[in-house]
Amino acid sequence: MKCFEKEGNVILENVEAFDIEEILECGQCFHFTKLSEKEYELINYGRYLHVSQIDKNVILYKTDMETYERVWKNYFDVERDYNDIKHKLIDIDDRLTTAIEAKPGIRILNQDFFETLISFIISQNKQIPHIKKIVHTLSDRYGSEVDVDGRIIKLFPTPEQLKDVSEDELRECKVGFRAPYIRDAVVKVVSGVIDENELRSIGAGECMKRLMSIKGVGEKVASCVMLFALGYRSTFPVDVWMKRIMEYMYYDSPAKKEDIVALASEKYGEYAGYAQQYLFYYGRENGIGK
DNA sequence: ACCCAGGGTTGCA
DNA sequence: TGCAACCATGGG
Numbered sequence: 001m002k003c004f005e006k007e008g009n010v011i012l013e014n015v016e017a018f019d020i021e022e023i024l025e026c027g028q029c030f031h032f033t034k035l036s037e038k039e040y041e042l043i044n045y046g047r048y049l050h051v052s053q054i055d056k057n058v059i060l061y062k063t064d065m066e067t068y069e070r071v072w073k074n075y076f077d078v079e080r081d082y083n084d085i086k087h088k089l090i091d092i093d094d095r096l097t098t099a100i101e102a103k104p105g106i107r108i109l110n111q112d113f114f115e116t117l118i119s120f121i122i123s124q125n126k127q128i129p130h131i132k133k134i135v136h137t138l139s140d141r142y143g144s145e146v147d148v149d150g151r152i153i154k155l156f157p158t159p160e161q162l163k164d165v166s167e168d169e170l171r172e173c174k175v176g177f178r179a180p181y182i183r184d185a186v187v188k189v190v191s192g193v194i195d196e197n198e199l200r201s202i203g204a205g206e207c208m209k210r211l212m213s214i215k216g217v218g219e220k221v222a223s224c225v226m227l228f229a230l231g232y233r234s235t236f237p238v239d240v241w242m243k244r245i246m247e248y249m250y251y252d253s254p255a256k257k258e259d260i261v262a263l264a265s266e267k268y269g270e271y272a273g274y275a276q277q278y279l280f281y282y283g284r285e286n287g288i289g290k
Numbered sequence: 291a292c293c294c295a296g297g298g299t300t301g302c303a
Numbered sequence: 304t305g306c307a308a309c310c311a312t313g314g315g
Contacts, residue, residue, distance in 0.1 A: 127314075177299095
C-alpha cells in the first residue's frame with residue numbers, strides 16, 4: 001500500500017483487505033451515512049470524514065497526512081495485516097472460508113471509546129437501523145457542530161456535553177429503558193471512575209469487570225466496547241446472531257452463551273474478535289440459523 | 291395481534 | 304446458580 005497527500009486529500013493506493021462498505025456496514029459502528037456506492041461520510045474521534053473507494057484506492061477527502069497519521073490510520077487499523085489474520089483463521093477452521101471470502105475487506109475499527117460505549121448501551125434489544133437513528137439524534141441534539149462546505153454536521157456528544165442531560169431528555173431521544181444506563185455511564189466517565197486509559201492497560205478480565213460495573217452494561221456490551229474501541233481483539237461478543245451462528249457451526253442443540261465464548265476463545269484464541277466479525281456479518285446477511 | 295431486535299436487571303425458586 | 308418477566312420502541 002502507498003499513502004500520500006494530493007490536492008488536499010489523502011490517498012491510500014493499492015490497499016489490501018480493505019473495503020470501506022464492508023468495514024462500515026458490518027455492524028461495528030453506527031455513525032455514518034452512505035452517500036453513493038463505496039462513498040460514505042462518518043463521524044469518529046470528534047471528527048468528520050468523507051471517504052470513498054474505487055477498486056483498491058481509498059480517498060480520504062479534505063484531510064492531510066498529519067491528521068491521517070494521528071487519527072485515521074489507527075481508526076481504520078491500517079497497519080494490521082488482515083490477509084495474515086484470514087489465513088490464520090482458515091488454518092484454524094476451514095469452514096470460516098465462506099464467511100471470510102464473502103466479505104474479505106472487513107477491518108475492525110479502533111473507535112472512540114465514549115461513543116462506542118454509549119452506542120452499544122443503546123444497542124441492546126434493538127435493530128441496527130434504529131441504533132443508528134438514535135446515535136444521530138443524540139448527536140443532533142447535544143453534539144458540537146462542524147461546518148462541512150456550508151452544511152452543518154453534528155458530532156457525537158462528549159461526556160461533558162451529556163453530563164447535564166436528564167433521563168427524561170434522553171427518553172425524548174427514544175432510548176427508552178436505557179436512559180438510566182446512559183446516565184450511569186456518563187456519570188462514571190465524567191467522574192473518572194471509568195477511565196479509558198486504565199481500561200486499556202489493566203487486561204481483558206479486569207477491563208470486562210470494570211465495564212460491567214456500569215448499569216446496563218453486561219458481558220455482550222462490554223465485549224463490543226473492548227473489541228471495537230479498546231483494542232482487545234481476542235474478545236468475542238455473543239449476541240442473538242452469534243449464538244445462532246455458533247450453534248449452527250459447532251453444536252447440534254442450543255448452547256449457553258458462556259460455553260460459546262469459551263469455545264471461541266479455545267478455537268480462535270487471539271483471533272477470536274476477527275472471527276466474530278466475519279461470522280456476524282455473514283450470518284446476519286444470510287440469515288444463518290433462521 | 292404477535293414476534294423479534296448486536297441484552298441487562300430484577301425477582302424468585 | 305438458573306430462569307423468566309420486564310424493560311421502550313420500531314419494524315416485519
